[in-house]
Every structure is written in structure tokens, then in C-alpha cells.
Amino acid sequence: MSTSSTVDRAFGAALYATTDDALDTGASLLASDPAADAELAGRGEEFVATAWRRGWQPADLVRIVRRELDDVHVRLVAVLIHAQAPHDRPRGPRWHAQLGDLGGLGGLGERTDRFSHATAVLELYRLLLRLPALEPLDEPDGDTGSSGRERNPESRTLGRIRALLAKAEATGFPEEAEALTAKAQELMARHSVDEALLAVRAPSATAPGACRIGVEPPYEQTKAVLLDAIATANHCRAVWNEALGFSTVVGFASDLEAVELLHTSLLVQAGTAMAKAEAAQRAGGRKRTKTFRQSFLAAYVHRVGARLAAAAEGQVTDDLLPVLASRDVAVTERLDRLFPETTTTRLRGVSDAAGWEEGARAADDAQVEARGRLSGRRP
Structure with missing residues (x-):
């Protein structure tokens, strides 16, 4: 045989x-x-x-x-x-x-x-x-990214940002975590400004890219809403595929990198804050349940989303508005080609007042500013 x-x-x-x-x-x-x-x-x-x-x-x-x-x-x-x-x-x-x-x-x-x-x-x-067909996210061979330079998925700056965020997420000291995160945000903002200035001075024909980011259980709906808020604040758009456990994020290369980094960091910050809130509730003799955690994360996402939206407003000087507007149009067009039909959803299972209050408080303490003020003039 x-x-x-x-x-x-x-x-x-x-x-x-x-x-x-x-x-x-x-x-x-x-x-x-x-x-x-x-x-x-x-x-x-x-x-x-x-x-x-x-x-x-x-x-x-x-x-x-x-x-x-x-x-x-x-x-x-x-x-x-x-x-x-x-x-x-x-x-x-x-x-x-x-x-x-x-x-x-x-x-x-x-x-x-x-x-x-x-x-x-x-x-x-x-x-x-039995795998279904997905929307193709192919990059052009030898893609150079939005700046026209050779794109290094792990540049020296991004490597430093990742290292700082990893230390911030691992430390048990809030003051140290805040200092490390602030430094990472400073580097990220500088990286973003560099990319924006290059787009102004030497616009390239590179189209927006796309990536898929896993949205894992539990509480995947809430995590998908968090990712959507981060994407929107960073000039990207996100579409959640609930059945397959990921969101597709569309945007230019440097913006996609910012979304991935900030999403990962905020998830870790939210998890750490929720664990501390649960411990405090147990110490007070109150049993914490799945509804507490769901409500905590929902409030955290709601408040962080509002902070991200507020931080995004007024962050761009007039000289960069045209190029950013054209990039937003390009992102929307790419999204519409990939996903001609999308639906919206509402968060479910938010019923614990204590969880909501603790989540909102944790969101107020979270480090969310992934970008500095974008300007055509360097300080």
C-alpha cells in the first residue's frame, strides 16, 4: 500500500x-x-x-x-x-x-x-x-511603512518603549510604574511626532495597513470596546470578530504600533487594578463576583475611552490638520473595502455599583496619553 x-x-x-x-x-x-x-x-x-x-x-x-x-x-x-x-x-x-x-x-x-x-x-x-475565509491583510512585498523608510518592526525606540512598559507592568510600586509609563509615553509621543513630520515633508504613496489583535476571554466584549477606543484615539479603526476572537485594526504603520503597545499596557494595568480592588473588597467582608469584575472593566473602559477622546481633541496644530485628515480618509476607505458591512453592539452584564465605582477610579489613575502634541515645528 x-x-x-x-x-x-x-x-x-x-x-x-x-x-x-x-x-x-x-x-x-x-x-x-x-x-x-x-x-x-x-x-x-x-x-x-x-x-x-x-x-x-x-x-x-x-x-x-x-x-x-x-x-x-x-x-x-x-x-x-x-x-x-x-x-x-x-x-x-x-x-x-x-x-x-x-x-x-x-x-x-x-x-x-x-x-x-x-x-x-x-x-x-x-x-x-474548516477555517473560514478572512479579509486579506497582505502587505506589499518589502513594505516600507508610512515614512518611506525601511520599516523595522522592532526599532530601537519601540524596543525601549516595550522594555519600559514591561517594567511598569511588573513593578509592585505605583510611583515607579507611573514614572516608567510616563517615560514610555514620552518616547512614544516623540516617535509619533517624527512620523507625522515625515508625512508632512515627504508624503509617500503607502496605503494604510491592518493587523489583527487577539481579544481573549473572559470579558472579551469589554476588551474589544477598550481596543476600539484606543484605535479611534490613535487615528485607527477597529472591527471585532467575536466568533474568532480578534479585532482587525486599520491604520498607518506607526499608529498601529501605538495601538498595540497602549492596548497591551492598559489591559495589564486594568488587570492589576481589578485584582487590588477585589482584595480590598474581600478585606471589607464583601464577596466579589463575576458581575463585580464585569462592571469594573466596563467602567474602566468607559472612563479610559472618555479620557482618550479628550486627550485626542486639540492635540494637533493647524499645520498638520490637512495631512491627518487625508490619512483619516484613507483609513476609512481601507476599512470600508475590508468590511463593507459592520454592526454595533452594547455592553452587557453591567450591574454591580461597587465594581463600576472601583473601575472608574482605576481608569482615572491609568496612564493613557500615548502621544504628545503633534506639531509641524519641533521644540
Whole structure:
């Protein structure tokens, strides 16, 4: 029996059925024929390539596998992505950054018997086979970003910002966290001003880009609203895909970077503040529930969103208004092409007054200013 025949029979038994018996039959066929391993891996690379053609990217694939399956499947898909990469077409810098972020996900993990391994492979392939098509976010090959310079996904400035925010999020001392965050915001504002000035002096034909940011449970609706507020304040637009657990953010390269950094930092700040608020409530003899946490985060997002909107107003001098207006139009046009139909939603489950009050108080303490005043003149 040829290896292709073994794989075809296993796929016929397992991939197009959903029962455990069918899965066991397919896994038994593969486990009994070690010569079929290379063919099985090659078919997996084809599934990955098909996912790319359907609009998925490496980070998306890892996220959906982690969401739907287990760690062993995450390792398997990481191996397939790395194996397929040399045969792929040229990609932009965000794609390559995602490949780099896979890091050690493709490690061996625990050794398993052939039947267990084959079962995990078939479970993964079942998922890959059923992936829906996504909106294509392809970057032009060798994308240079909005400034016309070679875009480095981890420039020296962004590396310093990430390091400062990581220290701010890790420290247990509020004063130190505030000082570190303020320094990160100063660097981010300087980076943003540089990009805006370059757009004024040497406008490029680069179109807005887009990225997908995971919106993970619990309280994913509230987290999606937070991301939308951050995106809007930073000249971007966000659309949430609830079923697949991510938001697509559309904007120019430097603005997308600001959104990603600020979103991550504010999520950490919100989580830390909520844990402290819960501890204080428990110390006072009051039991805290899911409704408290939901209300806390809803208030936090509402207040932070208002602060972001207020900070965005009046931040731009008159000499930069035309270029920013044209960039906003370009972002909206790209969004409308990607998502011709969208709907709005309202937050649910906000019913705990104490949670709302604590969340609003934490939002007032949060560091939200991701940008300095944009001006055509440097101080």
C-alpha cells in the first residue's frame, strides 16, 4: 500500500466526520504505517498554505488553534508553519515578525505514542480544513511603512518603549510604574511626532495597513470596546470578530504600533487594578463576583475611552490638520473595502455599583496619553 493511499484512507475516515470512532480509525491507519509520516506532514503544509490563501496569517492560526484545541496542537501547527515558510511567496515585515514570534512553540514537548500523535495531527487538520475565509491583510512585498523608510518592526525606540512598559507592568510600586509609563509615553509621543513630520515633508504613496489583535476571554466584549477606543484615539479603526476572537485594526504603520503597545499596557494595568480592588473588597467582608469584575472593566473602559477622546481633541496644530485628515480618509476607505458591512453592539452584564465605582477610579489613575502634541515645528 502506498503512503498516499494510507493518508487518503485516514483522511477519508477522520477529517470529514466528527465522531471519535472515525478519528480513532484514521489514527490507527496512520500509526500502523510509519512510511506515511512524510506524506502526512506534507499534507499539513498544504493545509497551512491554503489558510494563507484564505486570508489567515501565522499569529491568527496559532491563536485559533490555542483557542479551540490544546498545547500539543499549538506545537504541531508551529512546526507546520515553519516548514511551509521556505516554500511561501515573499511577505511583508509584519508577517515575518509573526514567524519570529512563534519562537519555541514548535518544541518537541512530551513524547507520545504513534497513535496519540496521529490523533492530535488529525484533530489539527480537521480544524484547518474548516477555517473560514478572512479579509486579506497582505502587505506589499518589502513594505516600507508610512515614512518611506525601511520599516523595522522592532526599532530601537519601540524596543525601549516595550522594555519600559514591561517594567511598569511588573513593578509592585505605583510611583515607579507611573514614572516608567510616563517615560514610555514620552518616547512614544516623540516617535509619533517624527512620523507625522515625515508625512508632512515627504508624503509617500503607502496605503494604510491592518493587523489583527487577539481579544481573549473572559470579558472579551469589554476588551474589544477598550481596543476600539484606543484605535479611534490613535487615528485607527477597529472591527471585532467575536466568533474568532480578534479585532482587525486599520491604520498607518506607526499608529498601529501605538495601538498595540497602549492596548497591551492598559489591559495589564486594568488587570492589576481589578485584582487590588477585589482584595480590598474581600478585606471589607464583601464577596466579589463575576458581575463585580464585569462592571469594573466596563467602567474602566468607559472612563479610559472618555479620557482618550479628550486627550485626542486639540492635540494637533493647524499645520498638520490637512495631512491627518487625508490619512483619516484613507483609513476609512481601507476599512470600508475590508468590511463593507459592520454592526454595533452594547455592553452587557453591567450591574454591580461597587465594581463600576472601583473601575472608574482605576481608569482615572491609568496612564493613557500615548502621544504628545503633534506639531509641524519641533521644540
